[in-house]
Amino acid sequence: MESILVLTHVDDSGGALAKTSLEAVTAALNLAKRLSAPLSIGVIGGNAAVARQLAQTGARLLAISGEAFAQARYSSDAAACEALCRTAEGSIVIVPGCTRFARVAAGVAFRLGGVIDTHITAIGGTENVEASRWFYRQRLEAVVERDVRPWFLLVDPGTHPAYETAPSQADPSTAAVEHIAVELPQQRTTVTGVRSPALNGETIRPEAKLLFVAGAGWTKKQPDGQVHSSDAAQLILNFLRGSGASLGSSKSLVDQKSENQGAGENQQVLPFLTHLNQIGQTGATPRHLKGLSTCCYGEEPHVVGWRFISERRAISLDPNCGWARGKADVVYVADAFQVIAELNKLQDPGPGFGIPFEE
Numbered sequence: 001m002e003s004i005l006v007l008t009h010v011d012d013s014g015g016a017l018a019k020t021s022l023e024a025v026t027a028a029l030n031l032a033k034r035l036s037a038p039l040s041i042g043v044i045g046g047n048a049a050v051a052r053q054l055a056q057t058g059a060r061l062l063a064i065s066g067e068a069f070a071q072a073r074y075s076s077d078a079a080a081c082e083a084l085c086r087t088a089e090g091s092i093v094i095v096p097g098c099t100r101f102a103r104v105a106a107g108v109a110f111r112l113g114g115v116i117d118t119h120i121t122a123i124g125g126t127e128n129v130e131a132s133r134w135f136y137r138q139r140l141e142a143v144v145e146r147d148v149r150p151w152f153l154l155v156d157p158g159t160h161p162a163y164e165t166a167p168s169q170a171d172p173s174t175a176a177v178e179h180i181a182v183e184l185p186q187q188r189t190t191v192t193g194v195r196s197p198a199l200n201g202e203t204i205r206p207e208a209k210l211l212f213v214a215g216a217g218w219t220k221k222q223p224d225g226q227v228h229s230s231d232a233a234q235l236i237l238n239f240l241r242g243s244g245a246s247l248g249s250s251k252s253l254v255d256q257k258s259e260n261q262g263a264g265e266n267q268q269v270l271p272f273l274t275h276l277n278q279i280g281q282t283g284a285t286p287r288h289l290k291g292l293s294t295c296c297y298g299e300e301p302h303v304v305g306w307r308f309i310s311e312r313r314a315i316s317l318d319p320n321c322g323w324a325r326g327k328a329d330v331v332y333v334a335d336a337f338q339v340i341a342e343l344n345k346l347q348d349p350g351p352g353f354g355i356p357f358e359e
């Protein structure tokens with residue numbers, strides 16, 4: 001009989017479990033229920049009391065806590081995960097595919113003589129465990145079964161709803177949490193802090209409901225025969241500011257570089273775009289509820305980049321664009337400059353609106 005273990009960690013606030021961890025808890029609960037298998041949940045972090053928030057799951061709760069485990073670091077995280085796996089003896093180990101655990105999961109699987117599959121998007125099966133993942137840049141879906149145990153499944157963020165901790169329904173202080181002691185190897189890495197870009201400069205927002213996709217049309221000659229790149233930049237940034245959308249881009253648009261940026265197509269560019277914004281076959285396939293593509297023709301952004309978007313709309317001047325027509329639920333054959341300007345007026349929160357843009 002299988003025994004399920006899910007590995008989780010405390011978030012940066014120190015007072016709750018990370019969202020990706022709660023998503024993995026949902027996946028583990030569903031699997032344990034289907035297989036009628038015992039479930040253990042391991043929690044790693046500075047404050048192990050957070051584990052009590054999972055009292056309602058009915059799972060065996062294991063915690064590893066202390067200052068050394070408050071920060072992500074390979075040696076301490078790998079040692080903690082290994083200790084949890086050895087204590088719980090899980091045959092199926094479900095791990096959130098966050099940066100913290102993605103770094104250590106393969107190493108931990110190796111230490112335990114197990115195997116690992118990454119980018120899992122669904123876990124099915126009632127007799128056996130069947131893990132689904134996508135291959136060839138999200139074009140083919142495969143269902144994987146394995147005999148080797150322990151089998152580590154690194155679950156992609158956003159593929160499961162986050163488990164809702166409900167402290168009001170039970171007294172979490174009564175939950176029994178087993179504290180596991182870990183003897184750490186000598187630490188060579190000291191975490192001194194985290195540096196991250198200023199929030200108002202961020203255009204990639206994984207939690208946003210809407211993905212706004214900008215295509216190369218924004219920097220092409222418009223019906224008046226002129227290029228309007230700085231207008232495009234201002235319209236897009238204002239739209240992002242007003243809607244809270246995340247910004248994706250086609251490859252053609254991010255590949256454009258201005259003369260002083262070295263090799264490139266020497267076209268006018270949108271300076272806030274980087275290759276991290278690119279979606280598609282050689283870019284990302286983000287998970288958002290809705291998608292709006294603008295000035296975009298390509299197959300890859302519409303077919304592969306939108307793979308996990310539920311509701312899709314496109315604004316294109318080209319009524320014959322097969323990709324927009326084939327892949328969007330609604331296509332507006334219209335000038336995106338005009339449509340986005342109108343939308344920005346509707347969501348204009350008043351004076352001071354908009355992100356200043358210097359060309």
Ligand SMILES: Cc1cc2nc3c(=O)[nH]c(=O)nc-3n(C[C@H](O)[C@H](O)[C@H](O)COP(=O)(O)OP(=O)(O)OC[C@H]3O[C@@H](n4cnc5c(N)ncnc54)[C@H](O)[C@@H]3O)c2cc1C
Nearest residue numbers: 215216217250251252280281282283295296297298317336
């Ligand atoms: C191996 C390989 C991998 C690739 N990987 C990717 C990938 O990961 N992601 C990706 O995006 N591409 C990828 N591509 C490139 C892809 O095939 C397309 O060339 C690219 O996506 C086209 O970009 P685009 O749609 O932004 O630009 P274009 O093809 O130039 O289309 C611009 C569109 O904007 C419209 N337009 C112009 N002005 C307006 C306006 N005012 N209002 C509304 N519409 C307007 C035009 O009518 C046109 O339809 C890949 C290609 C190859 C060969």
